[in-house]
Amino acid sequence: MAKIETIDANLNYGEFHALKNISMQMEENTVTALIGPSGCGKSTYLRLFNRMNDLIDNVKISGQVLVDGEDIYGKNVSVDDLRIKVGMVFQKPNPFPKSIFENVAYGLRVNGERNKSFIEDKVVQSLKQSALWDEVSDKLNKSAFELSGGQQQRLCIARALAISPSVILMDEPASALDPLSTAKIEDLIHELKKQYTIVIVTHNMQQASRVSDYTAFFYLGELVEYGATVEIFTKPKLKHTENYITGRFG
């Protein structure tokens, strides 16, 4: 069974048809990159998987979005539970105005966790998993704002990991970072896919080819081509895809 699947997914912002009949399957423990020119629907598609589009007025969604085989738009689905299972990391690092420790502990506390040693263990584990531990272990009580942008983004990844998701959505997670921090995030994605299923939106073709197993090319709300990243980048089936990945437009 696919970890994530959409069947004829459509999304309208009012009159505007932003996603058109998108059918796609993503396997567990893989990284899927969503690529395409600005405004083609990549972020909208990503946000289907944790129901972030629900927060926007006038959105109409049809078709099915399945996570672990369950229709996440079904009547009995708890959006809170869904967002525990499907974590998200945004383009700009967005730590809370709290200490490094409390940023990572936040989701656990919100979910009612009271066991102090469990929280401590989880915070340490998440910071190690996000490759930040060595840089912050001696200043856990300092403000998260004292970290560099790249460190803040790894902190946000740690925050997402702390509540034990199985899917991580990343919307251009490195676009605000310098090359060194970007390389760290890319290394991290490689590590994380052993345990998580990752879907990443990126404008950076090199990044898509470096980090992903599968690539989906979107254009004007449609899924143009989807396949193994090596195939998409070395012998795409469609001229349209080739033109995009070789930088002829977009």
Ligand SMILES: Nc1ncnc2c1ncn2[C@@H]1O[C@H](COP(=O)(O)OP(=O)(O)OP(=O)(O)O)[C@@H](O)[C@H]1O
């Ligand atoms: N809240 C909204 N209300 C109305 N239209 C929206 C909204 N969000 C996005 N859109 C429109 O839907 C289309 C797809 O937007 P989306 O952000 O998903 O594209 P994208 O491919 O992620 O773009 P980018 O690469 O620039 O982030 C765009 O035409 C955008 O203007």
